[in-house]
Each structure stands twice: as C-alpha cells, then as structure tokens.
Amino acid sequence: MSLPPFQSLVDAHWRDVGRLAHALAGPDHGDDVAQQAWTQALAAYPRVTSTRNLRGWLLTITHRCAMDVHRSRRRTVAHEDPGSLPAAPVVAAPVEPDDGLWARVAALPERQREAVVLKYVGDLDHRAVAAALGTTPAMSRRLVSDALAALRVDVEEMR
Amino acid sequence: MSSVFAEFAPEVRRPVLPETDISYAVSDTSVGRLLLAVRSDGRLVTSAYVASADEESAWLQRLADVVSPRVLHHERPLDGARRELDDYLAGRLERFSVPVDLVLASAFQRSVLSALAAQVGYGSSTTYGALASAIARPKASRAVGTALGANPLCVFVPCHRVLPAGGSVEGGVRNVGGYAGGPAAKEFLLTLEARSAP
Numbered sequence A: 001m002s003l004p005p006f007q008s009l010v011d012a013h014w015r016d017v018g019r020l021a022h023a024l025a026g027p028d029h030g031d032d033v034a035q036q037a038w039t040q041a042l043a044a045y046p047r048v049t050s051t052r053n054l055r056g057w058l059l060t061i062t063h064r065c066a067m068d069v070h071r072s073r074r075r076t077v078a079h080e081d082p083g084s085l086p087a088a089p090v091v092a093a094p095v096e097p098d099d100g101l102w103a104r105v106a107a108l109p110e111r112q113r114e115a116v117v118l119k120y121v122g123d124l125d126h127r128a129v130a131a132a133l134g135t136t137p138a139m140s141r142r143l144v145s146d147a148l149a150a151l152r153v154d155v156e157e158m159r
Numbered sequence B: 001m002s003s004v005f006a007e008f009a010p011e012v013r014r015p016v017l018p019e020t021d022i023s024y025a026v027s028d029t030s031v032g033r034l035l036l037a038v039r040s041d042g043r044l045v046t047s048a049y050v051a052s053a054d055e056e057s058a059w060l061q062r063l064a065d066v067v068s069p070r071v072l073h074h075e076r077p078l079d080g081a082r083r084e085l086d087d088y089l090a091g092r093l094e095r096f097s098v099p100v101d102l103v104l105a106s107a108f109q110r111s112v113l114s115a116l117a118a119q120v121g122y123g124s125s126t127t128y129g130a131l132a133s134a135i136a137r138p139k140a141s142r143a144v145g146t147a148l149g150a151n152p153l154c155v156f157v158p159c160h161r162v163l164p165a166g167g168s169v170e171g172g173v174r175n176v177g178g179y180a181g182g183p184a185a186k187e188f189l190l191t192l193e194a195r196s197a198p
Helices: A005-048 A053-081 A100-104 A109-119 A126-133 A139-151 B053-064 B076-089 B105-120 B127-136 B139-150 B181-194
Strands: B022-029 B032-039 B044-049 B071-073
Touching: A005 A053, A005 A109, A005 B053, A005 B071, A053 A109, A100 A109, A100 A139, A100 B044, A109 A126, A109 A139, A126 A139, A139 B022, B022 B076, B022 B105, B022 B127, B044 B076, B053 B071, B071 B127, B105 B127, B105 B139, B127 B139
Parallel strands: B022 B071
Antiparallel strands: B022 B032, B032 B044
C-alpha cells in the first residue's frame, strides 16, 4: 500500500480540519485542537492501513482531540466551581453572523451536537460519523435527525 | 446545501508541524528547479530536477514509498545543502561535504554512483564505458547510462561528469550525452568545472 506524502494531506485538508475543530471546540480552542489533531495524525500516519478515506481519518482524530479538550475543561470548571457546571455552555458558539443557530447547536445534548457537526461541518457520511462516535450508522442517523428537529431546521432542506 | 453549516467559515490557522522523517524544499538554481530532501539525521536523499509540479509529486511519492510517508515541506533542514549548492554553482566549492544517502538507488546504481564519486573528481570526466569497466562490468555501459540517468542525487553525485565515448562535435556543439536536467544544464556544469578547476 502506498501512502501519499503527509504534506499533501496537510495541503488538501487543513481548512476542513480547522473548520471542524472550530465547530466542535469553539473559537477559543479551535486552533489548538486542530494543531493537536495534526500532531497526532503525523505520529500515527505510518501505521495507517487504508488510504480509502484519509480525510475521514483526520476528522475522526480532530473529533477525538476536541472531546479531550472539552472533557479536561469540564473537569477544570467542576474543580473551580462545582455549582457552575450545569449552567456552563457545552461549547462557546462560533462567532458567526447567523440567526443564532450556532448558539442553539452549542446548547444541544453532547451526542447530538457532535453528530450534527460531524455530519454537516465535517461533511461525513453516517458510517464515518458513527465510527467517530463509536456507535452505529442507524444511531448516527437518529442523533442527527433529533438534532435537526431540536434546531427546527427543515430536514428536507438538509438532504 | 443552503444551510448555515455550509457557510460556517471560521478563520483557521495552518498547523505548524515538527521536522520529521523527510524534509524537503524546492530550489530555483542556475541549472534548473531542484527538489532537495533530507532524512531526519541530515543525510541528503534527493537532489532531483523537477521541471513540473507532477515531477515534484512523483519524487515525493517515491520518498513516501521508499523511506517514510512522513514527508513535510521544511526549509531549514535544507539550509546546509542549499548553501553548498550555491557555492558550487558559483565556482567557490569543489567538493560537497553534505552527507548523502543512496536509499533511493538500486544496488547496481549504488555501485555505479559510488565508483563515480570516488574516481571522477572536480573538473575531470569519464565515459560510460570506462565507468562500466571500473565496476568490473565492461559490457554494461548502456546499463551504466541508465543508472546514471536515474541518479537520485544530481549534482551532489556528479553524473554530469560522464560523457559518451568519442565526444562527437555536431555543428560546433559538443555531444555531452543525456542528463536528467537536460543537455544545457550538463554543459553548464562541465563548463563551470573546467573554468574553476585548478
């Protein structure tokens, strides 16, 4: 099997990885998450066994890094002020001139938020979303449709 | 998809990655566009003429396949090789001291290139036939030519010093034989060395 030079992956996908990192971790942590994801991907790259979906592989690593940042941040918050936890937003809303959709995305239950962001910001299919979330494609479909319903986004429009 | 998801365009930063198994850079020189690549230990593995983006990609893919897929563009690790190359092309340097690695060469190519590097010094030249004899394969001059044509370390391993026997002159132009960088580049290097040699 022949893996492309890592530089070609960086050139082809750095924008997508950054975009997903920002959507999952917010503007304050987006760049750090993306940087971490690239560093991890570089370290693991020679052990990759399939070139079929390297973009999906990179986005899955990005998702994992975003969740790590997220978890450690939650622990920190809990330690500093246990009372603030339930009210703390899951993720800071990306600064976007929209109709408040990102604020509503940020307020979604964690799994739904991850699924809908992976699906539409990452532009991944349900199989890849399911792989990233460690679940089944059927569950990914359900999480995404629940998320869209909660966001009151026209599901037909998203197809 | 006409949704805000598609329009989500945060300002993202390009990742900054460490120097790794292979670092490469491309240099525009007086003999042409050269792709230079070093391993993490600093040994030069590639100095190849890349006239087009396709040729550049093909060499990078070869490095990924043969050495490691961790191939990244980094200028700094190539500084030493680049400085020597500049000095050489300006006639200020006769012998390169950058360590080289012939990992991209076949066993036969290695014997040809090693004999060449050891026996044919700055400002001198040999022939395909003489080099074939030097490696005890007197009938292999054609194979020697092929091996030199695929030299992964152009200029640093001086395949430009190997000429066809007889050195015919056609229309006032000397026949210097084939060269990866083209006959003009070969002629340039030979003239440079002839002029600068002691």
